[in-house]
Amino acid sequence: MLVLTRRPGEAILIGGEIQVIVLESTPGCVRIGVKAPRHVPILRQELVALVGSENQQAVTSRLHPSVLSSVHPSPSPQP
Amino acid sequence: MEVQSTRFGTLETVEVPEAALFVFPEGVPGFPDHHAFALIEDERQTAFSWLQSLHDPSIVFTLIKPEELVTAYEPAFNDQALESLQLTADGVHVDIRCIVVFWEDQQLLTANLKAPVLLNRKRQLGKQVILSDDRYPLRHPIALGGSRSVA
Secondary structure, three states: OOOOOOOOOOEEEEOOOEEEEEEEEEOOEEEEEEEOOOOOOOOOHHHHHHHHHHHHHHHHOOOOHHHHHOEOOOOEOOO | OEEEEOOOOOOEEEEOOHHHEEEOOOOEOOEOOOOEEEEEEOOOOOOEEEEEEOOOOOOEEEEEOHHHOEOOOOOOOOHHHHHHOOOOOOOOOEEEEEEEEEEHHHOEEEEOOOOOEEEEOOOOEEEEOOOOOOOOOOOEEEOEOOOOOOO
16 A cells, blocks of 8 residues: 655645545544546445445345335435 | 245245346445346335345345335436446436345334435346435335325
């Protein structure tokens, strides 16, 4: 892994198209800005892991038809 | 074609039309090696369907239509998600489904609105997309029990 030291306001370029800027650094927290083309997906890494473990939980769920027939979802305007 | 499934716990054989087979080029999070799935639909349970891995009968997701849960589910998808499903062409329809989790100890059902499953029926391509949209939660509770009377 490449390790670089950057100060707030300084940036790195990845492949000429992706710019990662250190906006602010405080003890225990770094604010980062990313400029990338729209086709590049940018996600918090822990979110990907979270969805993976949610999927693992989903396949262990076995919903008997009797459970499904007791579900009467009523759409709400807000999630 | 005949598909082996354990969607209700016991192994069964389900007849699925060829048009209901989908390729997930990237797999799904947590199951990166599962690329081929069958969408099992049931006319008695139109709100629900099942995404059955063709690699393993025990890998099956219960899906729900998001319109059953929220009146306006309009997540913004990024270009990469749409391109990987070959959805940039006009007039190609995409079906959106959400994965259901049953928390047996709490007798609670939740649906993952944060990472919907997109299905391009024309090209038979699928992808689970993780939204950067913060409006939609990973665990949207689904009401259990007879809150609505049955005619």
